[in-house]
Amino acid sequence: MATAxxxxxxxxxxxxxxxxxxxxxxxxNSFASTIIVRRLAEPPAEADGKSVMQMIxxxxxxxxxxxxxxxxxxxxxxxxxxxxxxxxxxxxx
Amino acid sequence: MEIKKGIGVxxxxxxxxxxxxxxxxxxxxxxxxxxxxxxxxxxRLGEAIGAAVVELTTLRDSVAARHGKExxxxxxxxxxxxxxKYVFQQIMQAIKEQQTTAEYAVSVVMxxxxxxxxxxxxxxxxxxxxxxxxxxxxxxxxxIGKKREDxxxxxxxxxxxxxxxxxxxxxxxxxxxxxxFACDVGxxxxxxxxxxxxxxIPAVVGLGNITEEVNTGDTIIIDGSRGVVIINPxxxxxxxxxxxxxxxxxxxxxxxxxxxxxxQTLDGQIISLxxxxxxxxxxxxxxxxxxxxxxxxxxxxxxxxxxxxxxEDEHYAAYADALKRLRGRPLxxxxxxxxxxxxxxxxxSGERNPFLGDRSIRMCLHDIPMFKRQLRxxxxxxxxxxLRIMFPMISTLIELRxxxxxxxxxxxxxxxEGITFRKDTPVxxxxxxxxxxxxATQFAKEVSxxxxxxxxxxxxxxAVDRTNEKVAGLYCAAHPAVLMLIRDVxxxxxxxxxxxxxxxxxxxxxxxxxxxxxxxxxxxxxNGPDVPEVKKIIRxxxxxxxxxxxxxxxSFDSERQVMHYLREETRKIIPEAF
Numbered sequence: 212m213a214t215a216x217x218x219x220x221x222x223x224x225x226x227x228x229x230x231x232x233x234x235x236x237x238x239x240n241s242f243a244s245t246i247i248v249r250r251l252a253e254p255p256a257e258a259d260g261k262s263v264m265q266m267i268x269x270x271x272x273x274x275x276x277x278x279x280x281x282x283x284x285x286x287x288x289x290x291x292x293x294x295x296x297x298x299x300x301x302x303x304x
Numbered sequence: 305m306e307i308k309k310g311i312g313v314x315x316x317x318x319x320x321x322x323x324x325x326x327x328x329x330x331x332x333x334x335x336x337x338x339x340x341x342x343x344x345x346x347x348r349l350g351e352a353i354g355a356a357v358v359e360l361t362t363l364r365d366s367v368a369a370r371h372g373k374e375x376x377x378x379x380x381x382x383x384x385x386x387x388x389k390y391v392f393q394q395i396m397q398a399i400k401e402q403q404t405t406a407e408y409a410v411s412v413v414m415x416x417x418x419x420x421x422x423x424x425x426x427x428x429x430x431x432x433x434x435x436x437x438x439x440x441x442x443x444x445x446x447x448i449g450k451k452r453e454d455x456x457x458x459x460x461x462x463x464x465x466x467x468x469x470x471x472x473x474x475x476x477x478x479x480x481x482x483x484x485f486a487c488d489v490g491x492x493x494x495x496x497x498x499x500x501x502x503x504x505i506p507a508v509v510g511l512g513n514i515t516e517e518v519n520t521g522d523t524i525i526i527d528g529s530r531g532v533v534i535i536n537p538x539x540x541x542x543x544x545x546x547x548x549x550x551x552x553x554x555x556x557x558x559x560x561x562x563x564x565x566x567x568q569t570l571d572g573q574i575i576s577l578x579x580x581x582x583x584x585x586x587x588x589x590x591x592x593x594x595x596x597x598x599x600x601x602x603x604x605x606x607x608x609x610x611x612x613x614x615x616e617d618e619h620y621a622a623y624a625d626a627l628k629r630l631r632g633r634p635l636x637x638x639x640x641x642x643x644x645x646x647x648x649x650x651x652x653s654g655e656r657n658p659f660l661g662d663r664s665i666r667m668c669l670h671d672i673p674m675f676k677r678q679l680r681x682x683x684x685x686x687x688x689x690x691l692r693i694m695f696p697m698i699s700t701l702i703e704l705r706x707x708x709x710x711x712x713x714x715x716x717x718x719x720x721e722g723i724t725f726r727k728d729t730p731v732x733x734x735x736x737x738x739x740x741x742x743x744a745t746q747f748a749k750e751v752s753x754x755x756x757x758x759x760x761x762x763x764x765x766x767a768v769d770r771t772n773e774k775v776a777g778l779y780c781a782a783h784p785a786v787l788m789l790i791r792d793v794x795x796x797x798x799x800x801x802x803x804x805x806x807x808x809x810x811x812x813x814x815x816x817x818x819x820x821x822x823x824x825x826x827x828x829x830x831n832g833p834d835v836p837e838v839k840k841i842i843r844x845x846x847x848x849x850x851x852x853x854x855x856x857x858x859s860f861d862s863e864r865q866v867m868h869y870l871r872e873e874t875r876k877i878i879p880e881a882f
Contacts, residue, residue, distance in 0.1 A: 229381045229432055236384055262390035263381065264417060267432060270424050 215286040218251065218278045223300040226272035229263075231301040236263045238293060244283025246293070251276040260293070305538045308511050310486070312531030313497035316506035317548040318463060318484040319537075322522045324515055325448075325466040332411040332444065333516075336403050345399050349406040352446035357386055360442070362612070378435075385439050391417065407447040414440035458482070463526055465518045468509075469496040479503060479585075484526040486514050486533045491771055500528070501812075502586055504556075504593075504833035508533050559836030563594040567839045571846040575821070577839055578634070578829040580807055584626040590832035594839060597634035597690075599755065599829025600807040601626060603678065604642050613674060619681030627689035634690040636755065636829075637682055638734065639707075640675070641696040643667050659769070664697035669706055679714045686726035693729060694755060699737040704750060734807075736760035741789040748800025755829070756793055758808025762786050781810045782866040787819075787858065794824050805829050814878070815870050817841040822854025837878075844877045 221227055227235070239246040239260040246260030250269050258265035260279070271277055277297075281289040337345055360383055368376035385391065391413060398409035418436040421429065458481035467488045483505055490496050490509030500507030506528030518524065518535055525534040525545045529552070534541055567575045578599030579590035587598060606614045606622055614622075626635055643663025655661040668675040682693055695707045708731065718725055735741050736757030744754065758781055763770055765786050770779040780786075790806070797804035805827030810816050812830030814837050820828065821842065828838060853873055860866050 225428065226426065228426075228428055229435070230377055233377075233381045233384045259390055262388050263384035264388045264391055267429060268420055268424070270426055270429060272426055 213284065213286040214280070214282045215290040216278055216280040217290050217294045218276060219294050219297045221271045221273055221275045221277060222297060223303045224273055225303070226275065227266065227269060229267060231296070231303075232263050232266040234301055235293065235296055236261055236266055238296060239289070242281070242283070242285050242289040242292075244281040244286045244289045246289060247280045247282075249278040249280065251278055305541065306517065306535040308514060308517070308533045308535070310508040310511035310514075310531050310533060311491060312506075312508050312528045313490070314485075314500035314505060314507040315529040316484075316504070316552050317525065317527045317529065317545050318506050319523070319525050319542065319545055319549065320461050320463045320483050322465050322518050322520055322524045323462045324518055324520045325464060325469075332405075332407045334408050335405045337405055339403060342400055342403060345404075345406045345409075346396060348447060349395060349399065349410070352406065352410075352443050353386060353392070355446045356439070356442045357383065359446075360386065366612075381432075382435060382439050382442075385435065386443070405447075407444055410440060410443050410447065414443075463524050465514055465524070466496075467515050469499070484524075484528070485509075486511055486518075486524065486526055488513060488515055491776060498831070499582070501831045501833055502580070502582065502589075504589070559840065560593075562836050562839050562843070563592070565594075565839070565843065567594075567596075567842045569821070569842055569845055569847050569850070571848065573847045575825075575842050576805075576827040577835050577842075578636075578805070578827060579832045579835065580829055581626075581832075584622055584629060586832065587626060587629040590835075591629075591633075593832040594835045595832055597636075598626065598630065599634075599636050599805050599827060600694075601635060601637045602641065603637060604640055607640065607642060613677075616677045616681045619678050620684050623681060623685035623691070624688055627685060627691060630689055632689055634692060636692045636694050636732070638694045638696050639665070639678055639682075640668055641665075659763070665695050665703060665707060666697065669703065669710070672710060675710055676714050676717075679711055680718065683711075683714060683718055683725040683729065684723060686729045687724055691726070691729060692732060692753070694732045694734060694753075696734045696757070697736060697760070698733045698747070699739050701743070701746060701750070704733060704747065708750075732802075734760075735793050736764070736808075738765050738789060741793050744793045744796035745800065748796050748802050751802065753802050754793060754797050754804045756790060756804065756806045756808065758786070758790070758806060758810040761789065761808070765789060780863045780867075781808075781813070781816060782863040782870070784858075784861055784863070784866070787866070790820075791823050791854075791858065798824060803827060812838060814838060814841055815867070815874055818845060818850050818853045818873055818877075819857050819870060821845070821847070822850035822852070822857075841874065841877055 223231065248258045248260045248266065248269065250256040250271060252275050256269055258269045260266065279290050279293050360379055364376050364379035367379065394413045395409045398404065398412055399406060414436055418433045421433045421436060424430045458478045461481050461483045463484035463486065464482055465486050468490055469485065469487060485496050485500050485507040487496050487509040488511055496507060496509055506526045508526055508528055508531050511533060514533060522536055525537050525541065527545065527548065567577045576596055577594065578597045579595035580600040581587060581590060581598055582602045582605040606619060623637065641664045643658060643661065662670060685691060695704065698704045711731065730752040732751050732753035732755060733747065734757045735744060735754050740747060741761065762779060762781055766778060766783055768775050768779040770776055794804050804825060806820060806825055807829040811828040812834030817838050818841065830838065857866050857869060
């Protein structure tokens, strides 16, 4: 079993609102690994990356530092692909 | 035993077993289940979520097709919430640990979740609470929907206790076993009242909190004549009400003997008595009660009983069914009259003033494809019997002409496609807006019949919302201004050589029979169960007397005088009526 993690910043203006959260969860669900997302700012929190409810409750606005952690056979690619979502600002302008 | 007083909206007495319907937008009551019932509740939860996912997929696809993917993406979020395993686990846990029904567990978990959302600092995210309410309702709809389905196949007679019956609920009722209604809210003209009178079963509304005080299985007496409901009655009141029940049945039987007699005055004037319906199967009852046709078929119930709009073929099937049951008798189909107090599920308009808003014919003229779908089906059915088309809520000549233009378009389309229809299908209109009543002479040149919709005509003339308890007392058919409009419309129709009927509640109230007769009305359209009593009055009077009554009434200047006088005159004919 492999583990992987990467720290990212939420860059899109609206933050991790409902639609980006859904995109994240849809992608996370395509991996076998368990995905945990930690909020690195105050107040600290963690969410199951495969639950849209938990992801929304992270309340990760623009500029919030997050850590994506994956645990499983496809951990590396999961973290890479999920981080890419943040880097491309979920396809928003 | 407990006695509760409400508003009796449909007469008669019934003693039966209660079935309590939980309202969707109310707190779902906490109901515990036996330990061995827990797996059943878990299965119900799984099924309801599965059904909600299917429903949401259909909805998303149709919204995406109509409005684009961007708008439809909100449903992707709903879908994600529905399929959220974390929420699902919490609901399952609640069912197992607290041994409650699936609907209660759903409601508790969703409310907890929405409280978390509502407390978020980000205003945009906090707004997502609405999405949670939406999916909560959607799941509950399927869970409680199961119960509703149970009402379609009952094995024993029951009375239905509900907060307020929704049109979609009454559409699904098993009419042979439902023997009465009792509701927390409502008034004489509420949907529950109309349906109860059409089904000829007792109903009491405006009871406050009856859904909280009655449990499914309790014995209930509903006395619709006196507006009383008795919960778990003692022996004495059981005996007393059984006697009432018998008396009411005897009166019914007496009135039924009138069924095959003509509605003819003592001096030979023949009047046509017709019925108002919402569903074609009601036609059988209406004919049984002595109606000679259907003067008002409210087609919006095709829209209200399900979430997707009916297809052209579904419209056609309903109209064909109705004409078949009528065996050559007339059928007046009113085109879609949605809006104001009647909405498709989940489609409330948010208008500030819906009764003055985008309702009825206006809504149809704003959605031509939907309007055309109905008109095509009506014309296709026109060869199967005596069918007539009626447009509701017409307020200006332009509106009527636009509606007729759409009808013309549809006729041409059908001709091009080689589909046969009756080219001379009569087209009429409802007169229910004061502007139309005042211009009746002009309108009479452009339609083949008028039907006066007194319910709306009264509310628009007197500026009274009949469902608002604070002002409902001002709502009165006997107001001289209303009577003047009715008189003028009947006159304008007679001069223009077209037929005029009244299809509002007023037509079925024995109190107004003499007056309407005297004003020259030749067609009355009412709820089936009202036909025998109105017929009895017509058969007991002469046109000469009715005209005198009308003349006298038109000389009064207050509704009190009018009602007092009409009560006196009617009592002379049938003393037991009041």
